[in-house]
Amino acid sequence: MGNTDILVKEALFGAREAEPDAEIKFINTNRLKIDRCIGCGACSGSLEKGGDNDCIIKDDMQMVEDEIRKADCLIVGAPVYVLQPVGQFKNLVDRFSCRHDVSAINWVLDKRRAGQAPGDPDAFPQERFKRRTVSYISVGGATTKNWVSMGTATMHLFGFPAMMKVVGNYDAHHMGTTGNPVLDEKLMSDIHEMGKQTALAYHKKDEEIEWFGETGTCPVCHQNLLMMNGTTTVECPICGIEGKLSVDGDRVKVTFSEQQQARARGTFAGLREHTVEIQGFGAICGPKLAAVKDELPEMLDKYKNFDAYINR
Numbered sequence: 001m002g003n004t005d006i007l008v009k010e011a012l013f014g015a016r017e018a019e020p021d022a023e024i025k026f027i028n029t030n031r032l033k034i035d036r037c038i039g040c041g042a043c044s045g046s047l048e049k050g051g052d053n054d055c056i057i058k059d060d061m062q063m064v065e066d067e068i069r070k071a072d073c074l075i076v077g078a079p080v081y082v083l084q085p086v087g088q089f090k091n092l093v094d095r096f097s098c099r100h101d102v103s104a105i106n107w108v109l110d111k112r113r114a115g116q117a118p119g120d121p122d123a124f125p126q127e128r129f130k131r132r133t134v135s136y137i138s139v140g141g142a143t144t145k146n147w148v149s150m151g152t153a154t155m156h157l158f159g160f161p162a163m164m165k166v167v168g169n170y171d172a173h174h175m176g177t178t179g180n181p182v183l184d185e186k187l188m189s190d191i192h193e194m195g196k197q198t199a200l201a202y203h204k205k206d207e208e209i210e211w212f213g214e215t216g217t218c219p220v221c222h223q224n225l226l227m228m229n230g231t232t233t234v235e236c237p238i239c240g241i242e243g244k245l246s247v248d249g250d251r252v253k254v255t256f257s258e259q260q261q262a263r264a265r266g267t268f269a270g271l272r273e274h275t276v277e278i279q280g281f282g283a284i285c286g287p288k289l290a291a292v293k294d295e296l297p298e299m300l301d302k303y304k305n306f307d308a309y310i311n312r
Contacts, residue, residue: 014195050119103271168212
């Protein structure tokens with residue numbers, strides 16, 4: 001019954017209005033145990049050896065993951081404590097998103113089909129690839145908006161590996177002076193409508209879906225964050241696409257070409273760029289490591305036995 005609970009539930013009431021017969025489920029992860037990813041590589045290793053890519057860490061994440069996989073539409077809310085969503089949200093992202101990367105999974109399945117990797121490509125659960133719509137609610141107490149500046153932006157990290165279609169996001173900051181979300185009629189109305197539109201979008205083609213929320217600088221994720229390198233070429237750090245910056249008086253404009261938008265991280269093309277990059281690591285690092293295989297243990301000894309070395 002905190003602010004995030006209330007706002008997500010109101011969005012789900014909006015979804016109910018759009019879909020009277022839908023099965024709707026609310027999950028509060030605050031009381032669940034969702035540990036961090038430890039980078040063990042067991043999931044990707046299993047996939048490459050012909051198995052599934054399930055996580056070997058056993059906690060409440062399995063239940064949450066199963067519900068996400070079943071869902072056609074999602075509303076994801078998270079509180080902001082220090083500029084961006086609470087750490088448990090990032091744990092969920094790290095545990096879920098890397099194992100639902102549409103391009104990375106298909107890379108391995110294509111190798112199976114070509115007889116270059118073990119396993120039955122048709123045995124992989126196809127619901128991992130189904131189309132889902134999603135909207136995000138970032139909840140913060142600050143009236144000063146820059147204290148929640150990475151709230152909605154960070155939330156977009158959840159859905160793009162699985163190529164979820166983002167319908168909208170809402171930056172519900174200023175909760176510290178609102179008292180309770182239900183006291184702000186416009187806030188509740190907006191959240192209700194976003195939930196409704198998220199459900200309705202499931203039946204629409206991507207190009208028919210209108211963005212719900214503030215229209216940001218990036219035409220894909222609608223965030224206002226930009227990476228600059230000293231030139232007029234800038235980059236959206238969420239989508240990874242380049243745009244050209246221009247200044248007219250005190251007005252700044254960034255133009256992103258259709259070609260760049262088509263390679264945003266939430267598209268197959270954008271994800272495939274990253275897959276190709278990662279799959280090329282072995283060819284680069286393999287010869288380097290092979291060349292020093294005899295010397296490497298000695299080179300690493302002071303790091304392996306750090307306590308003994310640092311106090312010499």
